[in-house]
Amino acid sequence: MTAIAWSPNSQQVAACDGAGNVQCLNRITQQTHSLQTGTGQSVDALAYSADGRFLAAGGQDGRVSIWEMSGDAPTLFTCLENPRTWVDQLAWHPRRPELVFSLGRYAQVWEVETQQVLTTLAFENSSVLDLAWHPQQDWLAVGGHQGVKIWQDWDQDPAIRELPGSSICVSWSPDGQYLASGNLDRTMVVWPSEEDVPWRMTGFPGKVRQIAWSADAESVDADPLLSAASGNCITTWHRLGSGWEAELLEEHTQAVNAIAFQPNTTLLVSAAADDFLCLWQGGGKLVQAQKSISGSALAWSPDGQTLALGGQQGEWQLWTQSARGQGFF
Incomplete structure (x- = not known):
């Protein structure tokens, strides 16, 4: 899938x-x-x-x-x-x-x-590599070679967030306060929504293939978590003071193909080519690892009750929370 x-x-x-x-x-x-x-x-x-x-x-x-x-x-x-x-x-x-x-x-x-x-x-510099609407404003972020362009008015020139390489995935935080870009040059950058000076995260084993933000309904004033998939690793970033603190998640043994936070929680799910589906509480603590299918795509239902998982051979499955309340498998 x-x-x-x-x-x-x-x-x-x-x-x-x-x-x-x-x-x-x-x-x-x-x-x-x-x-x-x-x-x-x-x-x-x-x-x-x-x-x-x-x-x-x-x-x-x-x-x-x-x-x-x-x-x-x-x-x-x-x-x-x-x-x-x-x-x-x-x-x-x-x-x-x-x-x-x-x-x-x-x-x-x-x-x-x-x-x-x-x-x-x-976009001009390259093919469009990703698209993301701002969750509250009529802004459109477009990623590609040498950065991200943000259109706030179709009749005006876009704001440009420059990068030395290519932005291959872009995502606004659920509150619209941050814009993250996962990049081909093994970096990720995060801009405050209306500023052009970013935080720059490095040390990834490969290109940053996917990024995911959390939205915690129980902590409305808390900054969201930001997770990034690169190679067989996931890194979760926590806002700390004037910067961000990283936590490395290393359970998978092959490429991580998809990550997503359960809606309104900090529970992260990851699917990889090693046929394991993992759940991480708080974006970092492994609470479940289940042998499944070689996951290529996943998505939570908006109500957070069901996880849809697609495999590399065209199969797909739905997972719901167990009766014991211990997990989704």
Whole structure:
């Protein structure tokens, strides 16, 4: 599996794979729907709109397919054709039915209501490598070669956060106070949301492939945790004074492919090529390690009750908390 996405109400979960299949499970009816059968070309990006009405998918064939998900059965709403372009990044606006997706060196914003392109943004330095909407503001961060560009107004030049290498994953903290970038040059940087002088984290064994922020509902005023996956290691960073303190997590023996915090907690889950799924309390203390499948993608349901795990052979599983309350396996 290449990507997994949950509907905002946690009632539907969708997954896509490298063969071009897109599937959706309705957890209420227990029905599985095949939205797209294998085309032989990878589908790499998958996301539900903020209201849960639409599901968008993009991939190697350049199509952005959008399904209407609110009826008894999913129906294809529209398909945006982008020949000779690999659409491997897309994200819905957190409050409006607007979808941004990558088109080579450009990012395009498309509006559902008018079914029109709102704007096309030129990254210029390279292909767009990641996209992230600010959780509260109408800001869009776009990562690529030599940094991150932040658009706050489509008609104005973006703010530029420069890097010596390439930003391959970008993520805003849930409170919108920080922007993190995982980089190709084995570094991670974190900027305060409206400042251009970052903290710079080094010492990773390889490129920083994924980053994840926590959101702890029990500690509203606490700074979030920030975890990064690189090689077979995970590093969790805690805000300390004027800087950040690192904690290294070394249970996995092969490449960590996916990490995510359980919603509203500091419980971190990691999936790796070593076929183990691990749970880390407080982003650092190992509380469970379960032999599973060679995990390639994972996602928590928004209510935090279920974990969806996708494997490298196209299989996927749902894990729920055990009756003993000791874990999710």
